[in-house]
Amino acid sequence: MISVAEPIWIASPGAISKRTGLIKNSNSTGLNGKPLDRDLAERLGRNIRLENDANCFALSEAVDGAAADARVVFGVILGTGVGGGLVIDKTTIAGRNRIAGEWGHKPLPWPHGEERPGPPCYCGKTGCIETFLSGPALAREYRERSGKTLLAEAIATAAQTGDADAAACLERYRDRLARGLATVIDLLDPDKIVLGGGLSNIAQLYEGLAALVAGYAFSDAIDTAIVRAANGDSSGVRGAAWLWPIAST
Numbered sequence: 077m078i079s080v081a082e083p084i085w086i087a088s089p090g091a092i093s094k095r096t097g098l099i100k101n102s103n104s105t106g107l108n109g110k111p112l113d114r115d116l117a118e119r120l121g122r123n124i125r126l127e128n129d130a131n132c133f134a135l136s137e138a139v140d141g142a143a144a145d146a147r148v149v150f151g152v153i154l155g156t157g158v159g160g161g162l163v164i165d166k167t168t169i170a171g172r173n174r175i176a177g178e179w180g181h182k183p184l185p186w187p188h189g190e191e192r193p194g195p196p197c198y199c200g201k202t203g204c205i206e207t208f209l210s211g212p213a214l215a216r217e218y219r220e221r222s223g224k225t226l227l228a229e230a231i232a233t234a235a236q237t238g239d240a241d242a243a244a245c246l247e248r249y250r251d252r253l254a255r256g257l258a259t260v261i262d263l264l265d266p267d268k269i270v271l272g273g274g275l276s277n278i279a280q281l282y283e284g285l286a287a288l289v290a291g292y293a294f295s296d297a298i299d300t301a302i303v304r305a306a307n308g309d310s311s312g313v314r315g316a317a318w319l320w321p322i323a324s325t
């Protein structure tokens with residue numbers, strides 16, 4: 077049974093700045109610069125520990141999910157934002173500046189002409205991976221191409237039923253994803269990459285993805301498994317729960 081003395085772990089976009097103690101880097105931009113953990117602790121009367129949602133997601137999949145058999149795991153969230161988390165030996169690696177795995181705010185690798193300079197990002201830069209691989213980015217791409225407004229999942233369905241614009245958008249998305257993941261592999265060479273977030277449910281994204289990644293990565297061959305999350309859309313929350321026993325041992 078949980079006692080009031082025990083903390084509540086929160087999976088949240090962004091991280092707590094070591095410098096200010098306030099949230100930074102959240103794509104829920106209203107949280108940035110706010111003492112979310114302290115506010116919650118005050119309201120709930122409990123200790124709060126907050127960890128990046130992508131880190132929690134990666135931990136959930138590494139402990140008992142799609143990457144339970146892997147030592148070095150990179151978890152990717154493809155949703156309203158694009159995040160990443162690194163887990164080694166079933167332990168999250170938050171990093172010295174608490175930004176380990178944050179590949180979403182690097183430039184899209186090997187940009188084509190029309191991809192430069194890229195859309196503006198809330199982080200203040202332009203052309204971030206997130207501005208090409210988030211759900212809203214896919215929807216924007218489809219809207220610009222077709223003149224129609226559909227959410228990401230609906231675009232995937234439309235592609236299956238003969239919508240050429242939707243199919244083309246998904247194909248471009250997959251190539252951009254491959255470019256981004258190849259960079260992750262070059263930096264970390266994880267044993268397994270697990271995709272989560274709403275867009276990870278689009279089955280077509282996995283078709284031919286490994287071969288595309290291999291074409292971009294710096295190796296003669298790539299056998300990194302790129303798999304869909306096993307623990308569903310709440311995997312990040314599960315990961316926050318997993319932080320508890322690991323942190324207290």
Ligand SMILES: [Zn+2]
Pocket residue numbers: 180181182197198199200201204206
């Ligand atoms: Zn950015």
